[in-house]
Amino acid sequence: MENSWLTAFKQQIAQIDGIGGWTLQVFIVVLAILLINFFLVRVLRRLIAKTDTSKNPWDDAVIHSIRQPLRLLVWVVGLSFAAEIIRAKTAAPIFQFIGPARSVGVIAALTWFLFLLVRNFEQALIKQNQHREEPIDHTTVYALGKLVRTAILITAALVVLQTLGFSVSGVLAFGGIGGIAIGFAAKDLLANFFGGLMIYLDRPFAIGDWIRSPDKEIEGTVEDIGWRLTRIRRFDKRPLYVPNAVFTTVAVENPSRMSHRRIHEVIGIRYDDLHKMGSIVEAVKKMLRGHPEIDQSQTMIVNFNTFNASSLDFFVYTFTRTTEWVYFHEVKQDVLLKIAGIIEDSGAEIAFPTTTLQIPEGVAIKGEHPGIADSQASSGQDSV
Numbered sequence: 001m002e003n004s005w006l007t008a009f010k011q012q013i014a015q016i017d018g019i020g021g022w023t024l025q026v027f028i029v030v031l032a033i034l035l036i037n038f039f040l041v042r043v044l045r046r047l048i049a050k051t052d053t054s055k056n057p058w059d060d061a062v063i064h065s066i067r068q069p070l071r072l073l074v075w076v077v078g079l080s081f082a083a084e085i086i087r088a089k090t091a092a093p094i095f096q097f098i099g100p101a102r103s104v105g106v107i108a109a110l111t112w113f114l115f116l117l118v119r120n121f122e123q124a125l126i127k128q129n130q131h132r133e134e135p136i137d138h139t140t141v142y143a144l145g146k147l148v149r150t151a152i153l154i155t156a157a158l159v160v161l162q163t164l165g166f167s168v169s170g171v172l173a174f175g176g177i178g179g180i181a182i183g184f185a186a187k188d189l190l191a192n193f194f195g196g197l198m199i200y201l202d203r204p205f206a207i208g209d210w211i212r213s214p215d216k217e218i219e220g221t222v223e224d225i226g227w228r229l230t231r232i233r234r235f236d237k238r239p240l241y242v243p244n245a246v247f248t249t250v251a252v253e254n255p256s257r258m259s260h261r262r263i264h265e266v267i268g269i270r271y272d273d274l275h276k277m278g279s280i281v282e283a284v285k286k287m288l289r290g291h292p293e294i295d296q297s298q299t300m301i302v303n304f305n306t307f308n309a310s311s312l313d314f315f316v317y318t319f320t321r322t323t324e325w326v327y328f329h330e331v332k333q334d335v336l337l338k339i340a341g342i343i344e345d346s347g348a349e350i351a352f353p354t355t356t357l358q359i360p361e362g363v364a365i366k367g368e369h370p371g372i373a374d375s376q377a378s379s380g381q382d383s384v
Helices: 002-019 021-053 057-090 093-129 138-163 168-185 187-202 244-248 271-289 325-345 370-378
Strands: 210-213 218-225 229-233 239-243 261-269 301-307 312-320
Touching: 021 057, 057 093, 093 138, 187 218, 187 229, 187 239, 187 244, 218 239, 229 244, 239 244, 261 271, 261 325, 271 301, 271 312, 271 325, 312 325
Parallel strands: none
Antiparallel strands: 210 218, 218 229, 229 239, 261 312, 301 312
């Protein structure tokens, strides 16, 4: 009785192993993948919590970059192993692609990790750059990051083609021949690409700079420099997308890099105050020499300049220490108000457009003085 029961149990085990044993193995593999991911997430969370408290930004970049690609790698390797078990039991033709698919998945995970690593290193370098005595230009950092990421993607594509059995040398040769035709078809695209490259190399402006062009209606703050377009935010907050090739043919001013801001004003006083012009000019010079926001090392001119139509003009030419647009106008306002106070204290007045009419003696307006008008009429004089 006991032997018959044992024999039946063995037969059941053999039947399970022959018919559905591979299903159990696949289930175990998938369960192992889930468990590994579960513990992997917990370990990475602890590492991220520790690295976030450290002052070193580079370990943060590595841990944040490896988290998602590593989980993808676990799934790729685990599922390919489960597919191998199914292929060994079923011999289905579709599972012949397991090897290439696994290789492509591993390459994709590695490329994703490197792509994220470069991006996080770029952000960490910019963040750390704020505390440097000689900061690195942000535009250069972005350019190098884009070049490295482009190189990673091209290399990954070539490796995938080689893994799938394509000849990389043939692909490169085809690219060299086809590049001529593509160059003619996409000359504008290539012009914009090389225009962006020149911006990165020459660095006439960087992200955050205020630029303008006297040749075209381009003015605003640079927000992004791409390989084809540069995005500029106008002062009315509308975005302006400029092809990079434009910057190779137009002049670009960069007010953000000016060393000083200039005050250049012409002020007029009345002709009646001509004798006070010398003292006013000297008082304005003295005021500017003592002003804390005026750079004394730069050109400063205050001189009587012109006998104008209805005023005597002197001009003020000087430079402020600040280059900040808003604060510059505060300084300029203070200077102009002080000049107005000097003119007032001297007993003079600021001129405004006036017209003086010289009427010869004996000319009168008709109807105002009848006696004079009648005498003028009898003497043959015209009335006004």
